[in-house]
Amino acid sequence: MNIIVDNKIPFLQDALTKYGQALYVKGDEISADHAAQADVLLVRTRTCCNAGLLENSAVKFIGTTTIGTDHIDLDYCRRKGIVVANAAGCNAPAVMQHVITALLTLAVKKKVALQSLTLGIVGVGNVGKRVAAAAKALGMTALLNDPPREMREGSAQFTPLHELLHRSDVVTLHLPLQHDTHNFADVSFFRALKEGAWFINTSRGEVVNEKDLVQYANKLDALALDVWRSEPHFDVNLLKYATIATPHIAGYSLQGKRKASQMVLEALAQWCDDTDPIPELIDHTSPPPVIVPEGATVQEQLYAAVQKTYPIMEMDAQMRQHPADFEALRNNYPLRNDFTAHTVASADNPALSEILKILGFRVSKA
Secondary structure, eight states: OEEEEETTOOSOTTTTTTTOEEEEEOGGGOOHHHHHTOSEEEEOTTSOBSHHHHTTOOOOEEEESSSOOTTBOHHHHHHHTOEEEOOTTTTHHHHHHHHHHHHHHHHHHHTOOGGGOEEEEEOOSHHHHHHHHHHHHTTOEEEEEOHHHHHHHOSTTOOOHHHHHHHOSEEEEOOOOSTTTTTOBOHHHHHHSOTTOEEEEOSOGGGBOHHHHHHTGGGOSEEEESOOTTTTSOOGGGGGTOSEEOSSOTTOBHHHHHHHHHHHHHHHHHHTTOOSOOOOOOOOOOOOOEEOOTTSOHHHHHHHHHHHHOOHHHHHHHHHHOGGGHHHHHHTOOOBOOGGGOEEEEOSOHHHHHHHHHHTOEEEEO
8 A cells, every 4th residue: 555644744654564565755846746646645734635636646634734724625535535524623732832821921022911801712622622722721711612512512701803803802713614704804803803812823813814913913913923824925924913823833832743643543443344453653752840930920920831731932943934934934944842841830829730730730849
C-alpha cells in the first residue's frame, strides 16, 4: 500500500511501516501526480483534497490531523467511496491555552481584572466548552451561543447572538468553516458588538469578513487574530489593527499534535481491518516546573504561569517582523506543551491552586 504523508505530521513515521510504503511531501506540494500513486493520503489543511487532486487516483482513505475538514470535498469523497477521518477535539486544550493566554496578556496590558468581564463564546464544541470552563475559573461571566446545540439541548444555557454581542466585553469565535459560517462575522455582527469589546478568532479566517472587521476596528479595544483569510497569503494590512497576531498556531501543541496523529493512525488501522493493539505515540518531554512570583495578585501570578508555558508575544513579534514568512513561521513553530504538561510551584494560595488545576496545570508546593 502506498501512503502519501504531509511531512509536517509528527510521530507517524515508525508506526506506518506495517501498512505500506510512505512518501513524505510538503502539504502544499502534494499533487495529482502524488495522489495517482497513492492508496492513502495523510494530510493537514494545506492539502486541498478535491476532484482536481483525486480524480485519477486510487485513493480510498484520507486522514487529516485537523479538527476541520473544510479542505476536503466530502461530497466528492462520498461519491467516490473514499473514507475520510479527521481528529476532532485533538487540539482543544491547546486552543484553550491560546485563548486564556491572550486574555491574561490583554488584561495585564490594559490593567483590567478579568473577573469583571463577560466573555461571549460563539461555538461551544470541544474548544468552546474548554474555554467556557477556564473563563469561569478566572471569575468571568460566560455567555454561550451555539444554535445546533441549543436545538438539541434547549435554550436554558444559551444566549441569542445579538444579545451576546451586546452584553459581552470579549467575544471569541470557535466555529467550523462551513457554508453557514462563511463570513459569519460581518457588518451586522460588528455593528451589534459592544463598544470597546475585545474580539478573538482562532477558528478559521474565512469565518470573518475582514473588510467589515477593518471598517469597525476602531470600535474594538483589542483584537487577537490567529487565523486569516487566504492563508498563507493574508492581508498584511490587518496587522496594524491586531493587538495580538499569530500565524495559525493556536492549536500547535506537542500533546495536540500527538493526539491528532494517534487518532488518524487508529482510523487508518480500523480501515485496514488491523486488529492488533495500536501503539501509543509517546513523547518524553518533561518541562521544568513553573515558578510564579510571590506577593503578586492572583491574576498576575496566572499571567506569569501561562507566559512561561506560551510566550505568545514572542510569536506576535516574529509575525510582525516577517509577515511574508507566514507559512515558514507556522511550519517551523517549535511545538509548545499544553498546560497539562506543566507543574506550577505555587505558594500556599488555595484560590490560585484551584484555578491552575481547572486550567489543567499540575500544582506543587513551592
